[in-house]
Amino acid sequence: MNDFSRAQQYIQFFTEVLKLNKLTNAPTEQHRIYYNQINLFLSHHALLSAAQVIDLLSTPSKPFTEQDLKNLVDTNKAFFVTAPNFAGYEGYPAFQFDIYKRHVKPILEPIIEQVSKYYFDWDIVLWLGSYFGDLNSSAIEAIDNPKQHYLLIQLAKNIENECL
Numbered sequence: 001m002n003d004f005s006r007a008q009q010y011i012q013f014f015t016e017v018l019k020l021n022k023l024t025n026a027p028t029e030q031h032r033i034y035y036n037q038i039n040l041f042l043s044h045h046a047l048l049s050a051a052q053v054i055d056l057l058s059t060p061s062k063p064f065t066e067q068d069l070k071n072l073v074d075t076n077k078a079f080f081v082t083a084p085n086f087a088g089y090e091g092y093p094a095f096q097f098d099i100y101k102r103h104v105k106p107i108l109e110p111i112i113e114q115v116s117k118y119y120f121d122w123d124i125v126l127w128l129g130s131y132f133g134d135l136n137s138s139a140i141e142a143i144d145n146p147k148q149h150y151l152l153i154q155l156a157k158n159i160e161n162e163c164l
Contacts, residue, residue, distance in 0.1 A: 038084070038122055041129055045140070047083050047091030057102055076112040078104045081122050093125055095140050107149050111139070114156035127159070 048056065050069060057064040072078040083091025096108050115124050128139040134151055135142045142148040 034122070034126075037126055041125055042084075045129075046094040047081070048094050048097075049083075050080075050090055050092070053078075053092045053097070056097055056099060057104075059102060072104060075109070076116060077106075077109045079108075079112050079116070079124060081125055095143065105143055107143055107152065110153050111143075111156045114153075115159055118159055118162075 050066065053069055054064050054066065057068070069078070073080060078092065078096055080090040080092045083089055096104055098105050111128075112124070115127055119127055128143075131138055132142075132155055134155065135148055137145075137148075139152055139155070142152045
């Protein structure tokens with residue numbers, strides 16, 4: 001891919017998908033890094049459409065609805081990002097779901113509640129995907145380790161200090 005078409009991808013992603021209309025014609029280095037971090041995340045983690053999440057969380061005895069999904073998001077039990085591969089629609093990072101028990105991992109609620117005060121959309125995913133020395137892993141990896149949940153919640157509570 002040449003530099004011109006890559007620049008066009010950045011511009012389209014930031015202006016049309018993320019609705020960030022304050023771009024000049026040339027994307028900045030910061031935009032390029034952000035775009036590359038999103039693509040790196042997507043190369044290792046799946047995004048689910050709303051329909052896929054509804055299917056995943058539905059059981060034969062209790063169908064899961066769009067309203068149920070909206071309630072999960074509104075109560076910080078789950079979150080979505082603006083999904084480039086869904087033409088700007090909601091994409092739900094798959095790591096937040098327990099596919100065997102068919103529910104959202106409960107540890108996410110206190111984390112999302114804190115992190116969403118300061119970050120939104122892809123910033124939340126990139127924060128969760130960042131390496132934390134205290135955890136010796138990313139927050140995404142620590143979500144599945146109950147021994148690290150307390151520390152993970154503390155890191156989320158301390159996010160205010162990062163943003164000052």
